[in-house]
Amino acid sequence: MEATRTTLATEIEDYLIHCRSQGVKPSTIKHSYGYSLRAVLLPWCQAENITSVADIDQHTLERFAADLRDRTTRTGKPLSEATTWTYQKAANQLLRWHAAEHATSAPKVKLHQPPGRKVDTLERDQIALMERTAATERDRVIVRLLADTGMRPGELVSITKGGLRHLGRRHYVRIRDTTGERDAPITAAMYNRLLALARGGDDDPLFVGLRHDRRTGEYEPLTVAGVRQMVAALALDAGIRSVVNPYIFRHSACRWLLMSGQSTITVERILGHGSEAMIRLHYNSLGADDTHDRLMAVLRAERS
Numbered sequence: 001m002e003a004t005r006t007t008l009a010t011e012i013e014d015y016l017i018h019c020r021s022q023g024v025k026p027s028t029i030k031h032s033y034g035y036s037l038r039a040v041l042l043p044w045c046q047a048e049n050i051t052s053v054a055d056i057d058q059h060t061l062e063r064f065a066a067d068l069r070d071r072t073t074r075t076g077k078p079l080s081e082a083t084t085w086t087y088q089k090a091a092n093q094l095l096r097w098h099a100a101e102h103a104t105s106a107p108k109v110k111l112h113q114p115p116g117r118k119v120d121t122l123e124r125d126q127i128a129l130m131e132r133t134a135a136t137e138r139d140r141v142i143v144r145l146l147a148d149t150g151m152r153p154g155e156l157v158s159i160t161k162g163g164l165r166h167l168g169r170r171h172y173v174r175i176r177d178t179t180g181e182r183d184a185p186i187t188a189a190m191y192n193r194l195l196a197l198a199r200g201g202d203d204d205p206l207f208v209g210l211r212h213d214r215r216t217g218e219y220e221p222l223t224v225a226g227v228r229q230m231v232a233a234l235a236l237d238a239g240i241r242s243v244v245n246p247y248i249f250r251h252s253a254c255r256w257l258l259m260s261g262q263s264t265i266t267v268e269r270i271l272g273h274g275s276e277a278m279i280r281l282h283y284n285s286l287g288a289d290d291t292h293d294r295l296m297a298v299l300r301a302e303r304s
Contacts, residue, residue: 008045011053012037015097023179023273036090040068053098056091058107064091065109085111119281120242121252122147133238138207139230141193146231146246149184150253150271151175153227153246162202164194179273255282 015037019029044064050056056064068084092108099106122130127147134140145156155175163174165183171191172183186194198206199219208219209226228245235244242248254275257267264279271279 007052008042008050009038011098012042012094015094018097025178025274028274032086033090033093036087037094040087041091041094053094054102056095056107061091061095061107061109064088119251120248121255122240122244122248124256126238126240127252130234130238130240130244134234136210137193138197138210139234141190141197142207142227142230143234143249144190145173145186145194146249147253147256148186148190149173149175150250150257150275151184152177152250153224155272156227156246157205157207157222157224159194159206160203161195161198161200161206163206164191164198166191175272177272182269182272184270251278251282254278255285258282 016029016034019033020026024033041064044067045056048060048063050060065084065088068079068087071079073079088109088111092106092111095106095108124147127143131140131143134143142156145151146153155177158176159173163176165172165174166188169188171186171188173186173191173194175182175184194206198204199208205221207222209222211219231244231246231249235242250271254267254271257270258264258279262270264283267279268275
């Protein structure tokens with residue numbers, strides 16, 4: 001049993017290392033892929049005397065999927081469809097990676113997409129209200145930038161003066177994410193507003209705290225926690241009843257970009273790595289009326 005555990009566990013760890021090398025977020029590896037494989041698939045395989053990923057054939061994988069459907073939580077309730085889907089997807093991905101490494105074909109369990117979850121989003125007039133409510137230009141710019149680009153708070157606080165770019169009449173802000181860098185399009189007005197906030201050199205953070213350090217006289221860089229607190233407080237001041245955080249801004253930007261007629265490829269390029277599931281969620285939620293309105297908008301633009 002010790003040899004079985006060591007062999008299979010090593011293969012799983014090799015796969016997770018591969019995920020990290022591909023830019024998958026550490027939190028996703030730990031709580032999604034890692035947990036699904038280490039705490040769910042691995043013990044099941046040990047109980048079945050499975051010594052390696054290579055021993056998992058189509059019949060074995062189907063038995064694993066059937067076993068998941070019979071499992072219950074600590075409170076005695078059946079596993080949710082979303083949880084079962086997550087475990088099965090992780091197993092499929094491990095097998096696909098192993099097959100690619102050894103030039104073989106991989107077994108696969110067909111995944112049934114769990115029911116779509118409802119995600120709160122902000123309407124554009126609510127965003128405009130928050131922007132008007134903000135007491136400082138820094139906060140107004142942050143609200144508009146989150147709403148128009150869908151960037152994460154960690155990406156926002158990492159923006160530097162050198163990240164402001166323009167090519168002719170086109171303006172961009174360079175965003176650093178887990179896989180590298182991307183340029184998000186912004187308006188000329190936003191470019192000028194960001195430039196006005198800049199202080200220091202090209203490598204200095206664009207967004208800083210509102211109060212300077214009494215000892216050094218310098219302003220500390222704005223933190224992710226600071227962005228979250230500011231956005232939540234500003235939403236309350238604006239009279240928005242729902243809880244607002246940068247995550248909701250990201251979903252709002254995704255939906256707005258799709259509603260404005262942007263292709264899923266363009267939206268993914270703007271939102272960056274890890275946005276595929278979010279784009280699919282909002283794209284699938286658009287009804288026939290939304291599709292018609294977007295088509296009519298494109299046709300009117302062509303005729304003008």
